[in-house]
Amino acid sequence: MANLVLLDSTRTGKKLEDLERKLRSLVVGQDEAIHQIVTAYQSHVTGLAPFGRPIGNFLFLGPTGSGKTRVVEATAQSLFNDSKALVKIDCAEYQHSHEIAKLVGSPPGYLGHRETHPLLSQEALNRHHTDKIRISLVLFDEIEKASDSLWNLLLGILDKGVLTLGDNRKVDFSSSMIFLTSNLGAAEMCALSSPQLGFSPARRDGGFHGGQEAKMSRVGIDAARRKFTPEFINRLDKIVVFKPLGEVELEQILDIELEIVERRLQAAAGSEVFQLSVAESARQLLLTEGTDSRYGARHLKRAIERLLVQPLSNLLASGQIKRGDFIHVSREDSATSLQFFREPVVRDHWRTAASLAA
Numbered sequence: 001m002a003n004l005v006l007l008d009s010t011r012t013g014k015k016l017e018d019l020e021r022k023l024r025s026l027v028v029g030q031d032e033a034i035h036q037i038v039t040a041y042q043s044h045v046t047g048l049a050p051f052g053r054p055i056g057n058f059l060f061l062g063p064t065g066s067g068k069t070r071v072v073e074a075t076a077q078s079l080f081n082d083s084k085a086l087v088k089i090d091c092a093e094y095q096h097s098h099e100i101a102k103l104v105g106s107p108p109g110y111l112g113h114r115e116t117h118p119l120l121s122q123e124a125l126n127r128h129h130t131d132k133i134r135i136s137l138v139l140f141d142e143i144e145k146a147s148d149s150l151w152n153l154l155l156g157i158l159d160k161g162v163l164t165l166g167d168n169r170k171v172d173f174s175s176s177m178i179f180l181t182s183n184l185g186a187a188e189m190c191a192l193s194s195p196q197l198g199f200s201p202a203r204r205d206g207g208f209h210g211g212q213e214a215k216m217s218r219v220g221i222d223a224a225r226r227k228f229t230p231e232f233i234n235r236l237d238k239i240v241v242f243k244p245l246g247e248v249e250l251e252q253i254l255d256i257e258l259e260i261v262e263r264r265l266q267a268a269a270g271s272e273v274f275q276l277s278v279a280e281s282a283r284q285l286l287l288t289e290g291t292d293s294r295y296g297a298r299h300l301k302r303a304i305e306r307l308l309v310q311p312l313s314n315l316l317a318s319g320q321i322k323r324g325d326f327i328h329v330s331r332e333d334s335a336t337s338l339q340f341f342r343e344p345v346v347r348d349h350w351r352t353a354a355s356l357a358a
Contacts, residue, residue: 016042022078023071026256028297029249033060033071033240040177040237044135053161055135057178057235059143061220062242063186065298072139072179076128079135085128086137089119091146100149105166120163122171136176143180144227151232154180158235180236185223189216190244217241245297250287253297257304265312274323278308279330282338289336307338315340 012020016038023034040056043049060068073083094100105118118124125136140146140154157163161174192215220241225233233239245253258278265274278286286307290300308329315321326343 012038012042013045015045019078023074026074026077027067027071028252028256029245030067030071030240030242033058033067033242036238036240037071037075037177041135044175052174053159054157054173054176054178057158057180057237059180059182059224059236059239060242061182061184061186061224061239063190063244064183066242066244067297068181068242069139069141070297072137072181075177076137079133079137080128080130082128086139087120087124088139088141091140091142091144091150094146094150097147097149099147100153101166103150103153104163107166118165120171121165122169125171125173125176134175136173137179138173138176139179139181141181142183144182144184151228154178155232155235158232182224182227184227185220185241188219188223189241192216192219213243216243247287247291250291250297250300253300254283254287254290254304257301261304261309261312264309268316268323274321275326277326277328279328281331282308282329285331285336285338311338311340 019041020034020038023037024031027034036056036058040049040058044055049055060071062068072086076085077083079085089103094103103118103120105121120138125138126134128136140150143151153163157173158178161172161176163171163173165171192212221239224239258276262274262276265276268274286300286303289307290303292299312321312327315327321327321340321342328341328343330339330341331337332339
């Protein structure tokens with residue numbers, strides 16, 4: 001026993017640290033979902049993922065705008081540097097049994113068999129693989145809206161990691177992460193948390209107390225169990241209930257969204273980069289206009305588009321600002337719109353100085 005060395009089983013590898021760091025920079029307030037994704041990815045990287053089934057099967061529950069789809073897109077962004085590097089199935093398009101043919105293709109002999117290209121083919125799964133990362137991300141969005149036929153189709157995928165197409169070809173999902181999202185129980189969860197939502201002093205800590213969070217989780221999981229069969233639930237590795245977002249999380253999301261707006265400006269400017277400065281008064285207006293307990297972060301994004309992006313577009317189109325300018329954004333007193341100020345591009349100052357010297 002004297003020669004034994006105590007090991008730290010809580011340490012992770014560099015790849016996992018990088019993935020977790022990237023996810024936390026893109027996703028706010030949903031640490032449990034990030035932890036589950038990172039854990040499943042680590043099992044895959046080390047070769048300890050279960051054989052003959054997907055890397056991970058996750059059901060994400062919670063109110064709209066809490067970040068369920070965003071987490072999956074952030075995973076794609078972190079792994080492949082492309083938020084669209086995933087297979088996304090909008091389950092609202094598969095409310096009838098016959099529509100499943102769009103996913104698996106028509107059997108031989110059926111009209112249009114050769115013209116039908118299944119969405120869940122092996123080629124579709126492997127499209128975003130790289131030499132270093134050979135993982136597929138598959139998202140079934142709003143799974144509760146799908147027909148029973150799609151749920152039955154998923155039973156084989158979630159359990160054995162295999163799908164049989166209409167022409168009897170096999171699709172291997174053993175290198176895939178399967179994500180299912182649902183709004184089941186969202187209304188009850190919002191009712192539980194509504195006194196804490198918005199810009200109240202009680203919400204400054206950005207969290208819910210343990211009993212409240214546990215109760216919201218029970219509400220979501222109970223709603224899923226009422227909707228789905230036991231064999232479906234048993235094939236899931238983890239059910240993650242996303243908590244509604246409060247003031248602190250929305251402030252962090254605002255920072256992320258403003259960075260995205262700056263990148264959009266830079267992309268529009270080409271080599272002449274815009275500089276955007278948003279004053280605290282302007283931030284408070286965006287947060288106030290973007291707070292709605294029913295719609296979460298999506299309402300904030302709409303407020304940013306309406307109050308910030310669209311006016312910037314007007315200023316560009318009318319020639320009031322030029323590529324390369326410094327743009328200052330503020331709010332006057334209790335105004336319901338933002339003010340925009342232009343600081344001329346640096347090269348204009350050089351020209352002025354040169355003319356004065358002459």
